[in-house]
Amino acid sequence: MRCPYCACEDSQVKDSRPTEENSAIRRRRVCPDCGGRFTTFERVQLRELIVTKRSGRKVPFDRDKLMNSVQVALRKRPIDTERIERMVSGIVRQLEASGETEIDSAMIGQLVMDALRGLDPVAYVRFASVYRDFREAADFAGVLGEIAGDAIPPREQAAGISEPPNSPAKPERIVDIAVVGKRG
Template sequence: MRCPYCSCEETQVKDSRPTEENAAIRRRRVCPDCGGRFTTFERVQLRELTVLKRSGRKVPFDRDKLSKSVAVALRKRPIETERIDRMVSGIVRQLESSGETEIPSSTIGAYVMDGLRALDSVAYVRFASVYRDFSEAADFQEVLGEIARDDVTGAALPVAKKL
């Protein structure tokens, strides 16, 4: 592993421990040249995924980008980091186990909507406002009405069609 500070090719692992319900390994490393310390994570990757954007472009799937977009929706919400990590890991597992290597961005967005709906209704509305491209206040009212109806009936909001 290359040192992010001085680009030295040799770093030493000082500590390793499992994370995310044993789905990843967290390693603390130190560089013998500059003394810099940093953390790396190792995860199993079943296949290389490509995201098909609305514009037709293809980009490599980036778990960190998914995590950041979920974090933006959950900003200042009282949700434990472990629950967020489990949700993101679940979405990645669904994508990897779908059998497809090219995933439309709309499918990823739908999975995030499903996860946020179960996790936090405020984050769900925040994400929906971007994902569904809200243009007026009535769009918010419609989603809030769906949430209110689902809360009364106890039904889950069907967002994503499963692969």
């Protein structure tokens, strides 16, 4: 393994241990030239996955990119890093188990949304706002309604109607949106 500090081709493994429920091996390494210490992870890769983007462009699947996007959604949330790692590993296993070598980016996004919904509602809303490309407050209201269980019917949401006709106003919905806006 090449040293990330001095690019020496030779490094020594000082410690190896299994992580993530024995699905990866964590190795602590030391460079004999500069003395730099670094960690590497070794994972089994069942097949090479290709992601098809919305634009039609195809790129290799990058687990680190998935992990970064999940971590951005969970930033400053009280979620243990081990739970995040298990969630991402579970998503990768689902993608590999699908049997497909080409995966649509929408499928990955939906798997992340499903996992975040069960893990942390605030992270779910954050990820949804980027994934679904929110442009106005009504988009947030729809997702908050999904979480609360009283989603606005799609016909009314598409027409820009936040409440069904002849129904009393719900000021709590406005308060919820204001609270999320201040935190987010």
